[in-house]
Amino acid sequence: MKYVDEFRDGHRARVLAEAIRRKVTRPWSLMxxxxxxxxxxxxxxxxxxxxxxxxLIHGPGCPVCVTPVALIDQALAIAARPEVTFCSFGDMLRVxxxxxxxxxxxSRGADVRVVYSPLDALALARELPHREVVFFAVGFExxxxxxxxxxxxxxxxxxxxxxxxxxxxRVPPALEAILASPQRRVDAFLAAGHVCTIMGTEExxxxxxxxxxxxxxxxxxxxDLLQGILMAVSQLEEGRAEVENQYARLVQAGxxxxxxxxxxxxxxxxxxxxxxxxxxxxxxxxxxPEYVRYDAAQRFAVSEVGGAESxxxxxGLVLQGLLKPMDCPAFGKACTPDHPLGATMVSSEGAxxxxxxxxxxxxxxxx
Amino acid sequence: xxxxxxxxxxxRPLRHDxxxxxxxxxxxxxxxxxxxxxxxALGTDPQGLHDSAxxxxxxxxxxxxTDGFVVHPRRFPGGDLGELAVYGTVNxxxxxxxxxxxxxxxxxxxxxxxxxxxxxxxxxxxxxxxRCGVRVVTGDTKVVDRGKGDGIFITTTGVGxxxxxxxxxxxxxxxxxxxxxxxxxxxxxxAVMSVREGLxxxxxxxxxxxxxxxxxxxxxxxxxxxxxxxxxxxxxLASVLNEIASAAGVAIxxxxxxxxxxxxxxxxxxxxxxDPLYVACxxxxxxxxxxxxxxxxxxxLRAHPEGIGATVIGRVLDGPAGRVTLRTxxxxxxxxxxxxxxxxxxxx
Amino acid sequence: xxxxxxxxxxxVDDTPLRMGRVAFGPTIKDVSLACVPDAGPxxxxxxxxxxxxxxxxxxxxxxxxxGLAQLDLASGEAQA
Numbered sequence: 001m002k003y004v005d006e007f008r009d010g011h012r013a014r015v016l017a018e019a020i021r022r023k024v025t026r027p028w029s030l031m032x033x034x035x036x037x038x039x040x041x042x043x044x045x046x047x048x049x050x051x052x053x054x055x056l057i058h059g060p061g062c063p064v065c066v067t068p069v070a071l072i073d074q075a076l077a078i079a080a081r082p083e084v085t086f087c088s089f090g091d092m093l094r095v096x097x098x099x100x101x102x103x104x105x106x107s108r109g110a111d112v113r114v115v116y117s118p119l120d121a122l123a124l125a126r127e128l129p130h131r132e133v134v135f136f137a138v139g140f141e142x143x144x145x146x147x148x149x150x151x152x153x154x155x156x157x158x159x160x161x162x163x164x165x166x167x168x169x170r171v172p173p174a175l176e177a178i179l180a181s182p183q184r185r186v187d188a189f190l191a192a193g194h195v196c197t198i199m200g201t202e203e204x205x206x207x208x209x210x211x212x213x214x215x216x217x218x219x220x221x222x223x224d225l226l227q228g229i230l231m232a233v234s235q236l237e238e239g240r241a242e243v244e245n246q247y248a249r250l251v252q253a254g255x256x257x258x259x260x261x262x263x264x265x266x267x268x269x270x271x272x273x274x275x276x277x278x279x280x281x282x283x284x285x286x287x288x289p290e291y292v293r294y295d296a297a298q299r300f301a302v303s304e305v306g307g308a309e310s311x312x313x314x315x316g317l318v319l320q321g322l323l324k325p326m327d328c329p330a331f332g333k334a335c336t337p338d339h340p341l342g343a344t345m346v347s348s349e350g351a352x353x354x355x356x357x358x359x360x361x362x363x364x365x366x367x
Numbered sequence: 368x369x370x371x372x373x374x375x376x377x378x379r380p381l382r383h384d385x386x387x388x389x390x391x392x393x394x395x396x397x398x399x400x401x402x403x404x405x406x407x408a409l410g411t412d413p414q415g416l417h418d419s420a421x422x423x424x425x426x427x428x429x430x431x432x433t434d435g436f437v438v439h440p441r442r443f444p445g446g447d448l449g450e451l452a453v454y455g456t457v458n459x460x461x462x463x464x465x466x467x468x469x470x471x472x473x474x475x476x477x478x479x480x481x482x483x484x485x486x487x488x489x490x491x492x493x494x495x496x497x498r499c500g501v502r503v504v505t506g507d508t509k510v511v512d513r514g515k516g517d518g519i520f521i522t523t524t525g526v527g528x529x530x531x532x533x534x535x536x537x538x539x540x541x542x543x544x545x546x547x548x549x550x551x552x553x554x555x556x557x558a559v560m561s562v563r564e565g566l567x568x569x570x571x572x573x574x575x576x577x578x579x580x581x582x583x584x585x586x587x588x589x590x591x592x593x594x595x596x597x598x599x600x601x602x603x604l605a606s607v608l609n610e611i612a613s614a615a616g617v618a619i620x621x622x623x624x625x626x627x628x629x630x631x632x633x634x635x636x637x638x639x640x641x642d643p644l645y646v647a648c649x650x651x652x653x654x655x656x657x658x659x660x661x662x663x664x665x666x667x668l669r670a671h672p673e674g675i676g677a678t679v680i681g682r683v684l685d686g687p688a689g690r691v692t693l694r695t696x697x698x699x700x701x702x703x704x705x706x707x708x709x710x711x712x713x714x715x
Numbered sequence: 716x717x718x719x720x721x722x723x724x725x726x727v728d729d730t731p732l733r734m735g736r737v738a739f740g741p742t743i744k745d746v747s748l749a750c751v752p753d754a755g756p757x758x759x760x761x762x763x764x765x766x767x768x769x770x771x772x773x774x775x776x777x778x779x780x781x782g783l784a785q786l787d788l789a790s791g792e793a794q795a
Contacts (some may be wrong), residue, residue: 001634001740003721003759003771006780010697015787036717043642045699063714087565089764090711091640094389103387114712115565116639117765119732119747124565139714139764142717145750146766153732194717197761197768220719222697223783249775250761256769259750338395338707357704569736569743634740638762640718714718714764 003249007221008044016226017049020233024053028236029185030229031178031321033171034140034192035062035350036220042354044222054233057185057321058351060174060274061192063138064091065319065343065350067167068273070306072097075136075165077302079110084300085128087121088136090114095346098307118150118164125154125162134296137164142194144168144285145259148266151287151294163296168285169272171195172203177280178320179211185321188214188232190225193247198263200255204243212241219247266291275309275343276316313342318351325355332356389708393601393647396708416614417536418597419463421529428529430465432456435522441488444558445573448521449492451649454578455600456525457499461580462596462652464535464587465527467499472523473507477516485519492521499578501525533587537614539594544683545661546619547654549582549668550575550676551627552604553646557635566639566712572631577650582674585667586654593664595655598648602706605644607653608681608691609705616688621681621703623695640713644693645706658682719763721771724748724756737762 006012032038038058041047047056060066076097079086086102093102093114106112111131115121118135125133137147147164154162171192178186191204196217204215214235218228228246235242245251263285272284287295297303312330317323325331325344335341337353344350389396401416419432434455441448452472460467472492476485496503503523558574560566579598586593595615597607604626612619621644628636628643636643650673656664661679668674691703720739727735733749737760744762751760751767760767 001630001637001721002723003776004637006776008696012780012783012787013697015783019786034717036719042701043695044697045695045701046697048699049697089714091713093711094707103389104383104385107385107387113565116712116744117746119765120565140717142719142768143714143764145768146747146764149732149747149749149766156731192717194719194761194763194768197719227779227783249772249779250769252769256750258752259768262750338399357702568745571741631741634742637720638739638742638744 004221007219007223009223012223013049013226016223016230020054020226020230021051023230023233023237024051025237027053027055028187028233029055029057029321030188030190030232031057031059031186032190032218032225033059033061033175034195034220035065036194037190037192037218037225038062038351038354040220040222040225042357046222046225049226050229054229058354059178059321060277060319061140061171062350063140063143063167063169064095064346065315066169066274066276067092067095067138067343068275069098069309070273071165071167073306074297074302076100076102076105077305078134078165078296078300079105079112080108081132081300083132085111085113085124085131085133086136087113087115087124087133089138091346092136092138095343096340118147122150122154122159122162125159129161131161133162135162135164136167138167140169140171140192140195141199141263142192142197144267145198145262148262151266151291152262154294155291163294163299165296166286168267169274170269170283170285172207173280173283174274174277175207177277179207179213181320183322186213188216188236190218190228190232191215193217193219193224193251196247196251196255198256198259201243201245201251201253208241208243214241215243217243217245217247217251219250276313276319278316310341315342315344315352318344325352328352387708392706392708393606394706394708398705417463418459419465419527421463430460430463430527430529431525432459432463433522433524434459435520437517437520438559439517440559440562441484441518443562443574445554446576446649447488447491448519449488449490450495451576452521452523453492453495453499453501454576454649456523457501458579458598458652460525460527461583462535462598463527463529464533464583464593464596465529466584467501467525467527467580469502469504470496470523470525471505472503472521474509475516475520476508476510477518478510478513480518488519499580530587535593535596537595537611540611540615540617540655540683541594542617542683542685543658544594544655545658545679546608546621546681546683547656547661547664547668547677548599548604548627548680549579549652549654549674550650551629551632552599552648552651553628553632553636553643555649556603556646557632560639561635568635568638570631570635572629572635575648575650577673579650579652579673582652582668582671585671586664589663589667591656591660591664593654593656597653599651599653600647600649601709603643603645603647604653605642605691605703606705608703609689611655612691613689616686618684618686618688618690618692619681620684620692620694623693625678625680627676627678641710644703645710655683717763719761719768721759721761724754724758724760726756737767
């Protein structure tokens with residue numbers, strides 16, 4: 001595929017890995033923020049190409065992983081209602097709430113469907129006028145315009161049987177929380193390329209300055225990631241702390257204005273709880289008052305529903321880079337991809353699942 | 368850390384109280400279901416599991432297998448439920464090295480199923496049987512109340528004859544074996560997904576749904592020392608490699624660049640966030656045989672239109688037992704694990 | 716977090732969602748082009764969850780690949 005294959009080229013990857021090796025003089029910890037980046041790193045074994053000085057910390061950028069237990073429980077309560085057709089991205093179906101997951105509710109007769117896009121859920125609402133069609137709107141800033149578009153269109157069409165359960169999160173406040181932690185281990189960030197495609201790079205400038213941390217907006221293919229790492233390592237070695245853009249083919253400093261306008265129209269900034277991390281002020285989106293009748297939590301009166309996380313799950317520390325998955329006492333024992341305690345073990349981008357699936361046999365780890 | 372703290376054989380309690388969809392997904396939960404419910408009650412040696420059982424009867428060796436078919440939608444680009452019900456069972460017989468002899472077919476029909484659809488599916492079932500040179504010699508029909516079935520379920524059972532000297536079984540897979548596939552992977556899974564509500568997309572891909580018994584026969588009749596054959600259906604190539612590595616107590620290494628995946632299948636997988644190595648085929652086989660015989664096997668397979676894309680994708684190593692790795696296009700290595708259930712489209 | 720796949724626009728319709736067919740190699744998907752109002756047939760976009768996130772700058776992609784070739788050259792000289 002054009003614009004994919006050339007960024008997976010082995011020769012280019014090795015050249016970049018060599019350049020990183022020549023640049024680095026001391027240990028650095030880089031956090032890739034986005035779950036999609038984590039997925040590429042494990043899928044292509046990129047950590048094997050890096051010199052031992054560079055370690056990667058998998059950040060909290062997987063929407064499936066950070067959706068709080070209470071919201072999953074709300075989703076389960078809504079999906080269980082007989083009049084509801086509950087639509088979700090595929091990877092949300094196996095995320096455990098406090099007692100079970102969406103698949104379990106489905107096995108008892110709930111109408112739960114996997115869709116590719118919120119617009120597919122909207123189409124379903126048109127097709128099924130006598131059903132309540134609910135979309136589980138999880139995601140970062142990248143997914144917000146698609147969800148906003150679906151809701152705005154539902155209002156235009158007067159489609160009253162469509163609503164969304166919102167669990168939208170924003171990246172910059174999470175980075176601020178990680179940087180403010182007294183145990184901070186992160187020396188530089190690879191910021192999430194597709195989030196910045198929508199929002200631009202400007203909101204990262206004050207973060208980089210305040211905490212003196214390099215932030216490199218980075219794409220998702222192996223060559224991109226290695227180039228992002230090279231740019232971050234170069235900044236660290238040279239004592240710089242700037243916002244740089246590795247993903248110049250897609251990301252503009254101002255982001256995508258029509259997409260931002262859509263988000264503005266439908267959503268407002270709200271406080272959010274992140275699974276494993278806790279509450280972060282202004283770290284999410286919620287529906288504006290004008291769109292509140294598309295809020296599934298209100299429509300089905302589940303706002304008070306919600307349980308707590310397994311006390312054995314330490315995914316919060318993992319998401320902040322303070323604990324390696326295999327150092328968690330539950331890893332691989334009480335907690336496996338078949339029976340996950342926390343969402344980092346569920347999603348294929350979750351740091352714990354990634355380690356479990358790709359790095360379980362020690363001999364593979366040897367360089 | 369110890370070399371192998373979380374071996375695949377590690378027993379896990381079955382923690383679900385009811386059957387979940389993932390128990391049928393061809394992954395780890397299905398393995399659990401078989402090992403914790405069926406094997407203890409029905410008493411077969413788990414190391415002995417293969418696509419067909421081989422029974423001695425009156426001096427002959429009979430391969431015996433059964434399979435239920437529930438695909439949705441029932442018609443998909445390149446095939447339908449009727450032919451799938453024949454090829455699935457014929458291929459399972461062939462994977463034991465058997466020449467298919469005869470099939471049974473049992474139909475569970477939901478009241479209200481249009482006769483036109485039923486007739487069409489039965490016709491294509493017959494055409495598939497003719498293509499494979501087998502007859503459907505016995506059958507059964509049940510009709511269930513509306514809402515108690517999904518239109519139609521078909522179960523076929525097959526018997527076949529294993530020629531003298533043929534010994535095709537996972538336990539024969541040994542270090543030094545080459546791993547071959549008969550063609551490109553993932554067509555069936557992608558063809559079915561392309562017409563599924565909520566995911567639909569346009570693709571030139573048709574299912575590879577078809578028989579492979581003649582490919583297996585070509586390898587065996589030439590006298591090659593075929594150690595094992597498998598058809599990579601649910602769970603795809605990665606799941607087959609995991610099953611064989613566990614059963615034979617070996618490690619397997621596949622090379623990403625050698626694994627044939629059509630451009631359109633690869634593109635659909637990118638869009639949906641799927642790994643083609645876990646996507647189902649319905650007309651491919653995976654063969655394990657001594658590396659020295661691999662070239663001859665490729666020549667034989669490529670002589671058939673269905674085997675034209677045959678290629679060597681990996682090799683069998685000493686151990687650790689049960690480990691399957693992929694040498695990536697970047698020269699790095701990653702684990703290819705058994706998934707819990709079916710792969711789900713991702714947003715990340 | 717966000718799977719995004721580059722594809723080329725084949726056609727665009729005039730509906731409110733600005734739906735269009737986008738080719739990802741030989742596989743084609745209907746997606747909304749509402750957030751790329753100026754992109755027409757032939758343009759490359761990156762698609763996530765049924766929405767084109769933005770237009771892909773082909774010139775920038777070319778420059779990046781060229782820049783890597785320079786790096787390659789430099790490393791070749793360093794080794795020599």
